Amino acid sequence: MKKLTYIFPIYNESGNIDLLYKTIIKTIRPIQKKYNFEFIFINDGSKDNSLELLSELADKDERIFIIDFARNFGHQIAVTAGIDHATGDAIIIMDSDMQDPPSVSLELINKWEEGYDVAYAQRKSRKDTIFKKVTADMYYRFLHKVASIDIPRNTGDFRLIDRKIAEEMKKYSEHNRFLRGLISNIGFKQIGVSFDRDERHSGKTGYPLSKMIKFAADGIMGFSSAPLKLISGIGYFMSGISLLSIIYAVCVKLFTPHNVVDGWTFIVISIFFVGGMQLIMLGVLGSYIGRIYTEVQNRPLYAIKNIYNNKNKK
Numbered sequence: 001m002k003k004l005t006y007i008f009p010i011y012n013e014s015g016n017i018d019l020l021y022k023t024i025i026k027t028i029r030p031i032q033k034k035y036n037f038e039f040i041f042i043n044d045g046s047k048d049n050s051l052e053l054l055s056e057l058a059d060k061d062e063r064i065f066i067i068d069f070a071r072n073f074g075h076q077i078a079v080t081a082g083i084d085h086a087t088g089d090a091i092i093i094m095d096s097d098m099q100d101p102p103s104v105s106l107e108l109i110n111k112w113e114e115g116y117d118v119a120y121a122q123r124k125s126r127k128d129t130i131f132k133k134v135t136a137d138m139y140y141r142f143l144h145k146v147a148s149i150d151i152p153r154n155t156g157d158f159r160l161i162d163r164k165i166a167e168e169m170k171k172y173s174e175h176n177r178f179l180r181g182l183i184s185n186i187g188f189k190q191i192g193v194s195f196d197r198d199e200r201h202s203g204k205t206g207y208p209l210s211k212m213i214k215f216a217a218d219g220i221m222g223f224s225s226a227p228l229k230l231i232s233g234i235g236y237f238m239s240g241i242s243l244l245s246i247i248y249a250v251c252v253k254l255f256t257p258h259n260v261v262d263g264w265t266f267i268v269i270s271i272f273f274v275g276g277m278q279l280i281m282l283g284v285l286g287s288y289i290g291r292i293y294t295e296v297q298n299r300p301l302y303a304i305k306n307i308y309n310n311k312n313k314k
Ligand code: UDP
Pocket: 008, 009, 010, 011, 012, 013, 044, 072, 073, 074, 075, 078, 094, 095, 096, 097, 099, 200, 204, 205, 206, 207
């Protein structure tokens, strides 16, 4: 029998844990006979009584595992720990605040059974603050444009991944993790399932603005060298302008010398020339730093689907 692992990162979710567990149990009832289940809750340094509630549940249900972090390491790290410890053939990653409707996980499982390796849940609509909706929409448009890989828009971490993907993810050791980017980067057969994202059931968001900004930067800097390229871009633009200015300064000197204060031409030319050169050189430095960065990230170079010769096709 195949095994499914559900991963729930928990940060101060005492108001949601009971409802989440009950809803999940109800949701999987129709497929309960078909699969074995494992529920991994990662307590990410909660300051409320989430851990107590979890261990009460774990007393009743032996399919529950609790990973209790020594402090708050953040959502992406919590999910990573879940993936590292999951033993299922497929792993479902969900938020624990009921924003990701458990019923959608059944659709993700169906896609997996159809042969997809990643089924990501894609928001048709979301119930969040206007600020969050607008900034998220702009961010994902921008990321889609600049990222070196195709990160689907309107997706979060709510998704199912096959064991193959989980094994590949273990090879990624980078600290500033942007899991949805890593999963896109790995490849295999991926598909979206659309859903309406609900409101947070209880408690408040664990992603205040400061964490959101850091997370957004992880996405851009992890998968795009656009900010570095911007320096060279500006450098070439400034050099273009300085060339025109140099021509202008020389013309003024040649044709209307009586209008020119002594030394003006030389000073203007040197300012423009040096400014443009400096930015271009910064751009050169930037492109080397970009390379150092990819080397330091030390990502695996490839993910293999299969190795075979024609006699021995797997
Ligand atoms: N979370 C976590 N560690 C954190 C912040 C959040 O494990 O430092 C969990 C949280 O319990 C929830 C999920 O990550 O299950 C998503 O967080 P949240 O709902 O607060 O984010 P939002 O939906 O507001 O973006």
